[in-house]
Structure formats: structure tokens, C-alpha cells
Amino acid sequence: MSANTAVYGTFGPVLGPLRALRHVITPTVSFGFQPEQESLFFTDANGVNRSRFQGISGVSLVSGRQKLVGFSLRNDLHVKVGDAVRPRVINNLITMETSGFYDLLRTERPLSDLSTRLNVKPIQRSDFGFSFVHNPYDLRLLQFTAATGIGFQGQSPYGEETRSFYEEPGAQVQDPNALTPQGLTPSALPWMVNVSAGYAGSRARDPLAPGGYTPWNSSVTLRGLGSLNLTKNWHLDYSCQFDAKLGRMVSQAFTVKRELHCWEMQLTRSISGDVANEYYFKINVKNLPEVYYEQGSRGLRGFGGTQYLP
Numbered sequence: 001m002s003a004n005t006a007v008y009g010t011f012g013p014v015l016g017p018l019r020a021l022r023h024v025i026t027p028t029v030s031f032g033f034q035p036e037q038e039s040l041f042f043t044d045a046n047g048v049n050r051s052r053f054q055g056i057s058g059v060s061l062v063s064g065r066q067k068l069v070g071f072s073l074r075n076d077l078h079v080k081v082g083d084a085v086r087p088r089v090i091n092n093l094i095t096m097e098t099s100g101f102y103d104l105l106r107t108e109r110p111l112s113d114l115s116t117r118l119n120v121k122p123i124q125r126s127d128f129g130f131s132f133v134h135n136p137y138d139l140r141l142l143q144f145t146a147a148t149g150i151g152f153q154g155q156s157p158y159g160e161e162t163r164s165f166y167e168e169p170g171a172q173v174q175d176p177n178a179l180t181p182q183g184l185t186p187s188a189l190p191w192m193v194n195v196s197a198g199y200a201g202s203r204a205r206d207p208l209a210p211g212g213y214t215p216w217n218s219s220v221t222l223r224g225l226g227s228l229n230l231t232k233n234w235h236l237d238y239s240c241q242f243d244a245k246l247g248r249m250v251s252q253a254f255t256v257k258r259e260l261h262c263w264e265m266q267l268t269r270s271i272s273g274d275v276a277n278e279y280y281f282k283i284n285v286k287n288l289p290e291v292y293y294e295q296g297s298r299g300l301r302g303f304g305g306t307q308y309l310p
Contacts (some may be wrong), residue, residue, distance in 0.1 A: 002030035149196030
């Protein structure tokens, strides 16, 4: 059960290119209750009451009684800039949301850690994202991440102007997966380059450590993604991931696609540090994708088919 509302105000301060500003505040409150599920418990040989299911990564099953009050506060800032007659509207220039919950069944420190997300998007092709997790009792920072990226695109001599491209290239660089290429970019697209950078740091609670926390651990990652039509029938994709803190390349992937009249061919090679060096090759009929031949690691394939030809 949840409830929310929105409070907003519009202001018209003329400050340089700024023509108008709108601030929207959205508070949300929720309540959740779960009775104790006795059938999900068992008593082991030592007489200890234990849960039957331990859950898996990313999924947990809570069998005990719960009574939680959740809350969040979101702030959105929209602006108008530029010409006074025909100003440009930038929606969600700044978005910030803080959330947490209060455990009504706990008598000691019932308030959860506070999570905050901050996103700044000054231009269409790029944005800056930040996230924070704080301990509300001593205000210690437990987790912090920052990411930004920008994308560029252009018309290839061999691209088709009738085919659409990404509306927001910046959105494509938030989480590029250089370890597992997502397949080929359609060969009718123009050239494209996306770059991004990310920082992640965290500390854990440890009652035995000085100050009650483990030392701060962090990483800095740089990512790149490129796509180019070399000729009318040749297309190239490249992606990489670089660990800036350790000063080494984490992964690279190359994909080449060739149009062969009624056939199409793909060759992908993936290099993951000093551990894995995989490849994938496939050739198939365009109009009959179930007719093909392939070799290599199927996790790298980009189109068609599930079985080898005899």
C-alpha cells in the first residue's frame, strides 16, 4: 500500500540564458506487512530454528514477520533557456531521489540506510549520474558511484538516411557490456562513437575494524564503443573496457560483418584480460536464418540460429 503526491512551483528569473524554472517535489510513503510464515522454517539437529530457503544472488525469500514503512522524496528540475520568444525546454535537467524504510518491529536502529540518486543531464547526448548510500545514524558514506558518458554520430557514405539512429546516444553509454557483445549494429547505420567513465567505491560495516568500518575500496573504469560502415557491405564494431586504477585493459571485442548478396557473414573475437580469448564465426542465408554454419563461442553471436548444421 502506497500513496504519493506532487508539489510544484514555476519561477521566471531572467538570469543570463535562463528564462524559466520549474521545481517538482514528489514525496511517497508506503506500508508493507507480512505475517510470519511458519512453514518456511525448520528445526535442525541442534534445535536451531532455520529458514528452509537461503535464496540466490539478487533474490531473497523472507519468512519472518515484517512491518515496514517506506519513504522517498524525489526532486525534478525543468528549465527553459535560450531565446525569449522560442526558448528551449530541458526536462529533468536535475533529478534527485532519496529513499529508505523504517522497520516498526525493530527496537534498535530501525531506520535503514538512506539511498540517494542524482542525475544531471545538461545536453541530449550526455549525462552525469551519481548514487550515494549513507548510514543515517553517523552519516558515514557507505557507497558512492559516479558515471558519465557522451556519444557522437555521423552519416557514413554507405549509410541509409532512411534508417533511424539512437535518439539519445548518451543513454547507450551508461552500461556498455564489453565482456559480452550484444551483437552487430545494423549495417545501414552511420558511424557512431560512445565513451564513458565510471567510479565505484564502498566500505562495509565491521565491528572489529577501526571506527567500525572496513577501508574504502574503489575502482575506476573507462569504456568505449565504436561502430563504422567501412564500405557498403563491410561493417565493423569495436568495444573495450579499461581499468584506470590498475592501468590495464579488462576486455576488448571486435566484430566484422560482411554482406554477401543473399548471405551474411559475422566474425567476432573477444579478449578478456589474460584469461579468455574467444571467437565466433557464422554465415547464414538472410531470408532463411535457420540455414547457417557456425563455429566458436555462441555467447558472442549476434544473429540467427540455435543449432549446428550436420
